[in-house]
Amino acid sequence: MTETHSGSAVDLLVIGGGTAGIVAAKTAARFGADVLLVERDRMGGDCLWTGCVPSKSLIAAAPRSAPAYTAASAQPNPKASPAATESTFFGAGVSVTAA
DSSP states (O other): OEEOTTSOEESEEEEOOSHHHHHHHHHHHHTTOOEEEEOSSOTTHHHHHTSHHHHHHHHHHHHHHHHHHHHHHSSOOTTSOTTTTOEEEEETTEEEEEO
16 A cells, blocks of 8 residues: 555555556556556657657548649649749658658
């Protein structure tokens, strides 16, 4: 047993509200344990906010947006400079360049 600052006892202290921490806390609570979950930032951790979920969203959106981008860029703009006709996206460790 662990005591909190308020003096109440808990059976399990989970440090970190990422995917693993949330699953551990929920599982222990389902077994009847008194659980205290501590997170210093946002619940969900890196996977939810900056890693897996955003990356998978970008990867899933890329093939769906490619036909629209291709159709829009099929008509050349004579006034556009070469730099203006190329776009680059950097995000979630992925670099995608379409010309």
